[in-house]
Amino acid sequence: METGFLPNAGLQTLLDALHQAGYRCVGPRVRDGAIVYDTLRDISELPQGIVDVQAPGEYRLEKSANPRHFSWANGPQALKPFLFAAREPLWRSGRDARGELRFVELAPPGESLAFVGARACDLAALRLQDRHFLEGAFPDSGYAARRKSIFLVAVHCTHPADTCFCASTGDGPRATQEFDIALSELDDGYLVQHGSDKGRALAAKLPLVPATDKQRMSADGDIQDAARRQTRRLPSRNLRAALFANLGHPRWDNIAERCLSCGNCTSVCPTCYCHSVADETALDGRESLHLRLWDSCFTQKHSYIHGMTLRPDTRTRYRQWLTHKLGSWHDQFGRSGCVGCGRCIAWCPVGIDITQEAGEICGGAAHD
Numbered sequence: 001m002e003t004g005f006l007p008n009a010g011l012q013t014l015l016d017a018l019h020q021a022g023y024r025c026v027g028p029r030v031r032d033g034a035i036v037y038d039t040l041r042d043i044s045e046l047p048q049g050i051v052d053v054q055a056p057g058e059y060r061l062e063k064s065a066n067p068r069h070f071s072w073a074n075g076p077q078a079l080k081p082f083l084f085a086a087r088e089p090l091w092r093s094g095r096d097a098r099g100e101l102r103f104v105e106l107a108p109p110g111e112s113l114a115f116v117g118a119r120a121c122d123l124a125a126l127r128l129q130d131r132h133f134l135e136g137a138f139p140d141s142g143y144a145a146r147r148k149s150i151f152l153v154a155v156h157c158t159h160p161a162d163t164c165f166c167a168s169t170g171d172g173p174r175a176t177q178e179f180d181i182a183l184s185e186l187d188d189g190y191l192v193q194h195g196s197d198k199g200r201a202l203a204a205k206l207p208l209v210p211a212t213d214k215q216r217m218s219a220d221g222d223i224q225d226a227a228r229r230q231t232r233r234l235p236s237r238n239l240r241a242a243l244f245a246n247l248g249h250p251r252w253d254n255i256a257e258r259c260l261s262c263g264n265c266t267s268v269c270p271t272c273y274c275h276s277v278a279d280e281t282a283l284d285g286r287e288s289l290h291l292r293l294w295d296s297c298f299t300q301k302h303s304y305i306h307g308m309t310l311r312p313d314t315r316t317r318y319r320q321w322l323t324h325k326l327g328s329w330h331d332q333f334g335r336s337g338c339v340g341c342g343r344c345i346a347w348c349p350v351g352i353d354i355t356q357e358a359g360e361i362c363g364g365a366a367h368d
Helices: 008-020 120-134 143-145 196-202 213-228 240-244 252-260 266-269 313-332 356-362
Strands: 001-007 024-031 036-039 050-055 058-063 087-095 102-106 113-118 150-155 182-187 189-195 274-282 286-293
Touching: 001 008, 001 196, 008 024, 008 113, 008 189, 036 058, 058 356, 113 120, 120 143, 120 150, 120 313, 150 196, 150 252, 182 196, 182 213, 189 196, 189 213, 196 356, 240 313, 240 356, 252 313, 252 356
Parallel strands: 024 113, 113 150, 150 182
Antiparallel strands: 001 189, 024 036, 050 058, 087 102, 087 286, 182 189, 274 286
């Protein structure tokens, strides 16, 4: 529900209110030539006047005369690294003074985080991560502890990259779920909506003024234009039948000739959740740490079972990734695992385009 209009001069009060509420603010900042999520203390740290240029295998930032802070699509991160940790200790084992083996569960550190600038595609991905880590038979305690302590400030997307296709997956560019507060950015400030009781309480602390019809029309027009400007699309929101009917398609071999099996696509994907476990033993051998680590279906060990590797080559690994992401996720979660963020296209070293490959393999299945 719309709360009001926040002039640019009042944007710092949003961060201040979050800090006073006990949150560490995490927002978009420019680092190492990319827009990444990092600790945010002051609005001067936001990427004002920065636009991103993305294409298959290409990502760069450029300065512009645009006065806005959020005139870009996305960077290599989503919310995933902060909730599904890339490296997470699960327990420590060692011997006590009597020489008996003991296991100690390691609770995740508690911290309240406020994410500023979350996009619609990343909020849709967060919902899918929730489905996997929280709503199954065995909820993940580490993920749950981090998830319950976050505050989400969404920003409706108005500047899609060439690689974006969230409109075709139904996940953007307007944020419609999960947020506590959502912002529509205009040149002179922000339309503010609240999506939760927490959001309503925080919005009451901001120097809001009534929004005008002109501001509402301008904000809606920007979001609608962002959807129209997207040129990429998946051929359908449900490609399960088409993909599994084409497991022998020659395009899989064509992809395998280009794919490096590097796993970049799974690292930047906001919904991929594959992981492995490992043990780190202390040098004196007295204790060990059991870890959960991000993994990828593009690695050899991911499909290794005793004596054999089920997916021994790049062809079968890429096929597993695509058919799971766009196909069998429907069996698990009732929808595709792709939210149209386009990160896998931009951050693929050889520029493989998931929308093009899906279209080639599925023969242009009708969009639904």
